[in-house]
Amino acid sequence: MEVIQPENTLEPQPEPTTQTPPQETIKWGQILLDVVETVVLALVLFFGINAVSARVRVDGFSMNPTLLDGEFVLVNRLAYRVGDMERGDIIVFRSISSNMDLIKRIVGLPGDEVTVYNGQVAVNGQPLAEPYIAEAPNYQGQWRVPEGYLFVLGDNRNDSSDSHQWGLLPFDNIIGKAIFIYWPLPKWGIIQHYELLTST
Numbered sequence: 001m002e003v004i005q006p007e008n009t010l011e012p013q014p015e016p017t018t019q020t021p022p023q024e025t026i027k028w029g030q031i032l033l034d035v036v037e038t039v040v041l042a043l044v045l046f047f048g049i050n051a052v053s054a055r056v057r058v059d060g061f062s063m064n065p066t067l068l069d070g071e072f073v074l075v076n077r078l079a080y081r082v083g084d085m086e087r088g089d090i091i092v093f094r095s096i097s098s099n100m101d102l103i104k105r106i107v108g109l110p111g112d113e114v115t116v117y118n119g120q121v122a123v124n125g126q127p128l129a130e131p132y133i134a135e136a137p138n139y140q141g142q143w144r145v146p147e148g149y150l151f152v153l154g155d156n157r158n159d160s161s162d163s164h165q166w167g168l169l170p171f172d173n174i175i176g177k178a179i180f181i182y183w184p185l186p187k188w189g190i191i192q193h194y195e196l197l198t199s200t
Contacts, residue, residue, distance in 0.1 A: 054075040054077055054092065054175055054176060055072060055074055055075070055182075056072070056073050056101055056178075057071070057072050057073075058071045061156055061159055062102075062103075062159060062161065063090070063103055063104070063105075063155050063156060065155065065156075066155045066192075067178075067181070067191070070184075071184070071187055072181070072182055072183035073092070073178045073179075073180065073182070073191070075092045075177065075179065076176050076177045076178075076179045077175065077176040079177035079179075080174065080176070080177065085106060086109075086193070087106055087107060087109060087196040088105065088194040088196045089105070089106045089177055090105050090106075090177070090178040091103070091105075091150075091152070091175075091177055092174075092175045092176055093169060093174045093175055094173045094175065096166065096169065096173060097166055101175060102161075104153060104154050104160070104162050104163075104169075105132075105153055105154070105155060106151075106152055107123065107128070107151050107152060107153050107163075107196070108123055108143065108150065109145060109151075110147045111145065111147070112124055112144075113125075113143070114143045114145065115140075115141070115142045115143075116137050116139060116140050116141050117140045118140070119137060120136070130194070130196070131194070134155060134156040134157065134158075134159075135157065135158060137164070138157075138158050139158075143164075145168060146168070148170060148171050149168040149170055150169045151168055179191055
């Protein structure tokens with residue numbers, strides 16, 4: 001008997017499978033790297049900013065009327081690494097008698113002779129014109145400023161612990177030059193540093 005095979009035999013087809021798209025794998029390594037980079041950048045910025053500047057709060061009345069109690073001041077730490085100190089500069093420094101930062105005005109530079117007599121401050125015999133002080137000093141004295149030191153006074157002359165009381169300030173104690181009041185906002189602005197011209 002002859003068996004006739006059909007010409008087209010259908011081969012069994014695999015059943016269709018539904019493929020779900022592969023889930024995106026979380027790249028923990030990349031996330032960790034991003035976090036580390038962010039932290040490192042923040043630290044570099046923090047230490048970089050602190051290396052060139054400082055922020056201090058005026059505490060007390062020794063610099064009235066120029067700087068008032070409670071004001072916040074930005075200090076340039078590099079000012080005297082790239083420039084010279086000048087009479088009239090307002091500086092922040094570490095106290096020689098306590099662990100405090102103080103802010104005063106430079107009156108005498110190395111080599112200067114500072115005298116205070118009859119309510120008048122004079123440097124090397126020349127009286128200073130000082131429109132920024134609260135009132136004339138009611139003390140007197142004479143000081144010779146050696147190399148490596150400064151003579152500093154507060155603008156509120158009769159209510160300031162400064163060189164007329166505790167002596168000369170060593171260069172090593174200087175933190176930097178006060179340049180900007182940033183708080184409170186109404187006082188926001190650059191601090192004026194007078195060039196101490198002699199009065200006529």
